[in-house]
Amino acid sequence: MATPLPASVEIVEVGPRDGLQNESTPVPAAVKIELVDRLAAAGLRAIEAAAFVSPRWVPQMADGAEVMAGIRRDARVRYSALVPNQRGMEAALAAGVQEVVVFSAASESFARRNINCSIAESIERFEPVARMARDAGLRLRGSISCALGCPYEGPIAPAAVADVVRRMAALGCDSVDVADTIGVGTPGAVQAAFEAAARVLPMERLAGHFHDTYGQALVNVLAALQLGVRSFHASVAGLGGCPYARGATGNLATEDLLYMLHGMGIATGTDLQAVVDCGEFISRAVGRPNGSRAARALLAARESAKPACA
Numbered sequence: 001m002a003t004p005l006p007a008s009v010e011i012v013e014v015g016p017r018d019g020l021q022n023e024s025t026p027v028p029a030a031v032k033i034e035l036v037d038r039l040a041a042a043g044l045r046a047i048e049a050a051a052f053v054s055p056r057w058v059p060q061m062a063d064g065a066e067v068m069a070g071i072r073r074d075a076r077v078r079y080s081a082l083v084p085n086q087r088g089m090e091a092a093l094a095a096g097v098q099e100v101v102v103f104s105a106a107s108e109s110f111a112r113r114n115i116n117c118s119i120a121e122s123i124e125r126f127e128p129v130a131r132m133a134r135d136a137g138l139r140l141r142g143s144i145s146c147a148l149g150c151p152y153e154g155p156i157a158p159a160a161v162a163d164v165v166r167r168m169a170a171l172g173c174d175s176v177d178v179a180d181t182i183g184v185g186t187p188g189a190v191q192a193a194f195e196a197a198a199r200v201l202p203m204e205r206l207a208g209h210f211h212d213t214y215g216q217a218l219v220n221v222l223a224a225l226q227l228g229v230r231s232f233h234a235s236v237a238g239l240g241g242c243p244y245a246r247g248a249t250g251n252l253a254t255e256d257l258l259y260m261l262h263g264m265g266i267a268t269g270t271d272l273q274a275v276v277d278c279g280e281f282i283s284r285a286v287g288r289p290n291g292s293r294a295a296r297a298l299l300a301a302r303e304s305a306k307p308a309c310a
Contacts (some may be wrong), residue, residue: 003226003227003228005225005226005264005266006225006230006266007266007267008230008266008267008268008269009225009230009231009232009261009266009267009268010045010046010207010230010231010232010268011044011045011046011231011232011233011234011254011257011258011268011270012046012047012048012080012207012231012232012233012234013039013044013046013047013048013233013234013235013236013254014048014209014233014234014235014240014251015035015039015048015234015235015236015237015239015240015251015254015282016032016035016036016039016047016048016049016050016067017048017049017050017051017061017081017082018048018233018235018239018240018251019235019236019237019239019240019250019251019282020032020060020239020240020286021051021058021060021061021240022060022240022241023060023286025286025287026059026060027060027285027286029063029066029067029070030070031282031285032049032050032063032067033067033070033071034281035236035278035281035282035285036049036067036071036079037071037072038274038277038278038281039236039275039278040071040072040074040076040077041074041274042270042271042274042275042277042278043268043269043270043271043274043275044077044254044270044275045076045077045078045269046077046078046080046099047077047078047079047080048080048081048082048101048233049067049068049071049079049080049081050063050064050065050067050068050081050082050095050097051064051081051082051083051088052064052065052081052082052083052084052088052089052091052092052095052097053082053083053084053088054084061082064081064091064092064095065091065094065095068081068095068096068097069095073096078098078099078139079096079097079098079099080097080098080099080100080101080139080141081095081097081099081100081101082101082102082103083097083100083101083102083129084102084103084115084125085125085129086128086129086132088129089128089129089132089133090132093132093136093138097138098138098139099138099139099140099141100129100133100138100139100140100141101141101142101143102126102129102130102140102141102142102143102168102171102173103115103122103142103143103144103145104119104122104123104126104142104143104144104145104164104167104168105119105122105144105145105146105150105164105181106119106144106145106146106147106150106156106160106161106163106164107145107146107150107152107153107156107160108153109150109152109153110145110146110150110151110152110153110181111145113152114145119164119167120167123164123167123168123171126171127171130171130172130173133172134172139174139175140171140172140173140174141173141174141175141176141177142165142168142171142173142175142176142177143176143177143179143209144161144164144165144168144176144177144178144179145179145181146179146181146182147161147164147178147179147180147181147193148178148180148184148185148189148190148193149180149182149184149185149189150182151182155184155189156193158192158193158195158196158197159196161178161193161196161197162196162197162199162200165178165197165200165201165206166200166201169200169201174205175205175206175207175231176197176201176205176206176207177206177207177208177209177233178193178194178197178206178207178208178209179209179210179233180209180210180211180217180220181211182211182213183210183211183212183213183214183216183217184213184214185210185216185220186214186216186219186220187216187219187220187222187223188223190208190210190220190223190224191223191224191226191227194206194208194224194227194229195227198227198228203227203228203229203230204228204230206229206231207229207231207232207233208220208221208224208229208231208232208233209232209233209251210232210233210251210252211240211241211250211251211252212238212250212251212252212253217251217252217256218252218256218257218260221252221257221260222260225266232252232257233251233252234251234252234253234254234256234257234258235250235251235252235253235254236253236254236255236275236278236279236282236292237253237254237255237278237279237280237282237283237288237290237291237292237295238250238251238252238253238256238290238291238292239251239282239286239288239291250291253279253291253292253293253294253295254275254279254292255272255275255276255279255292255294255295255298256292256293256294256295258270258272258275258294259272259294259298272294272298273298275295276292276294276295276298276299279292279295280295280299
């Protein structure tokens with residue numbers, strides 16, 4: 001059953017980490033730092049800024065400590081980082097991260113191929129990370145990959161999503177992301193997954209993370225909003241994607257999400273035009289076309305509004 005739409009929602013900006021991690025050409029730390037600072041200045045209050053993972057596996061994220069040391073800390077912003085193990089957690093603590101993100105999958109096949117262990121083993125690996133986060137007073141967030149579909153197993157049963165949510169709640173996660181990693185979800189599947197997850201963890205502690213491979217990300221956000229989800233992930237300029245999904249077009253663009261939410265009268269505390277500028281900055285820096293349709297339209301409108309030369 002649909003619930004009344006909220007007056008406001010939280011946007012978790014994942015561009016600096018999830019959006020850039022698969023870029024093959026190294027992105028300088030100075031560019032990442034400027035991106036994070038620009039996003040904070042635009043009003044985003046939750047930014048996934050880095051990952052403390054093995055540089056052998058994710059070389060683009062090897063400069064996490066440098067990025068965290070270089071950003072201008074805004075007391076209103078929650079800066080988070082992906083942490084795979086105890087060693088990464090030690091580095092994250094030293095870097096002053098405020099939220100730790102741990103991850104698993106709703107698909108056993110994806111878990112084994114992506115993180116080289118079973119779902120149960122992945123949760124067990126995070127027990128010392130969770131304990132260290134609690135001891136340090138940090139927020140702990142869990143993320144579930146392939147919650148709506150898997151490149152190896154196909155559609156994922158809602159019960160499988162609920163099972164991983166239960167495991168992450170037992171681990172001590174303050175919130176859990178339901179992620180459509182390969183972007184195959186549709187509104188019905190989204191609502192089934194969130195309804196199952198909410199039987200384990202309250203809806204207000206769940207977040208939606210949607211990719212736009214099949215052009216369904218915004219309607220999936222709306223489907224989740226109608227159930228009471230109040231937190232959504234997005235990536236500036238639509239950066240990112242999944243190497244396991246042929247034709248994947250990246251994460252839901254922050255600009256597109258903001259344009260829809262603001263048009264519905266839902267507050268985000270974010271300046272859309274400033275986020276458009278952030279998207280143009282990073283798109284030029286990495287040499288990619290801006291993946292946000294709303295950003296491209298708004299930029300075109302700016303150009304058309306300029307006075308003609310005399």
